[in-house]
Amino acid sequence: MKRIHIHQILGFLLMTVFVLINAFISYAGPVTGIIDGADDKNVRGWAFNSSEPDSSLPVKVIITNQLSGQVTAELETTTSKHRADLPQQGTGTGNYGFEVSVPWDSYGNGTYLIDAYAAGQKLSGTKVYGVGTDVSAVNLRSLGTFKTTAYCPCRQCSGKWGGHTSTGTIAASNHTISVDPRVIPYGSKLMIGGVIYTAEDCGGGVKGRHIDIFFNTHGETRFYGTRSMEIFLVQ
Numbered sequence: 285m286k287r288i289h290i291h292q293i294l295g296f297l298l299m300t301v302f303v304l305i306n307a308f309i310s311y312a313g314p315v316t317g318i319i320d321g322a323d324d325k326n327v328r329g330w331a332f333n334s335s336e337p338d339s340s341l342p343v344k345v346i347i348t349n350q351l352s353g354q355v356t357a358e359l360e361t362t363t364s365k366h367r368a369d370l371p372q373q374g375t376g377t378g379n380y381g382f383e384v385s386v387p388w389d390s391y392g393n394g395t396y397l398i399d400a401y402a403a404g405q406k407l408s409g410t411k412v413y414g415v416g417t418d419v420s421a422v423n424l425r426s427l428g429t430f431k432t433t434a435y436c437p438c439r440q441c442s443g444k445w446g447g448h449t450s451t452g453t454i455a456a457s458n459h460t461i462s463v464d465p466r467v468i469p470y471g472s473k474l475m476i477g478g479v480i481y482t483a484e485d486c487g488g489g490v491k492g493r494h495i496d497i498f499f500n501t502h503g504e505t506r507f508y509g510t511r512s513m514e515i516f517l518v519q
């Protein structure tokens with residue numbers, strides 16, 4: 285009898301916590317917004333809470349080094365700029381724009397993911413920006429998780445093809461990937477683990493949601509092995 289009693293108390297406590305969490309979520313309100321621009325100076329966007337259309341929201345822009353996964357910077361601002369385009373679409377008064385200046389040069393070379401949160405809720409429009417690379421501000425779209433493997437120009441990996449790809453280019457490390465062109469069209473730019481690759485090769489063993497990444501040496505391909513990775517389409 286005593287054990288049942290304890291379970292009843294635990295059940296009641298869990299339900300209380302559940303109700304409180306739900307109350308908190310509904311109190312936070314429906315925030316919508318997007319990062320709609322990023323360049324060598326600024327990150328811009330808008331956000332608003334439809335249940336409090338006259339209030340300014342705190343915004344946190346988070347810059348993450350895509351290769352290391354480390355947060356490089358958290359930049360804070362508020363929604364206060366007027367955006368004439370928003371009332372035209374029927375979004376409140378339009379005083380929902382934000383803009384933060386980003387000291388990219390101080391972050392060092394690399395590829396950075398840009399995310400933003402307004403009143404703690406994540407906005408859409410994740411962007412990527414490259415410092416010292418050929419990436420300017422572009423959009424990333426997750427294609428989900430793929431199986432990834434590695435190959436090199438050796439006979440075991442590439443047979444008679446060597447470093448020649450099926451699209452007529454010479455394969456290069458940190459650039460060439462082999463895909464199933466029915467899934468990933470040739471010429472697509474994909475970001476995998478912080479590196480932006482070009483789909484320009486295919487292979488007999490590369491079918492469906494599988495990407496083979498080119499490396500210069502067989503040792504590197506053995507080190508890479510097989511990894512399950514989230515793949516981003518660079519738009």
Ligand SMILES: [Zn+2]
Pocket residue numbers: 435436437438439440441442501502505
């Ligand atoms: Zn090889």
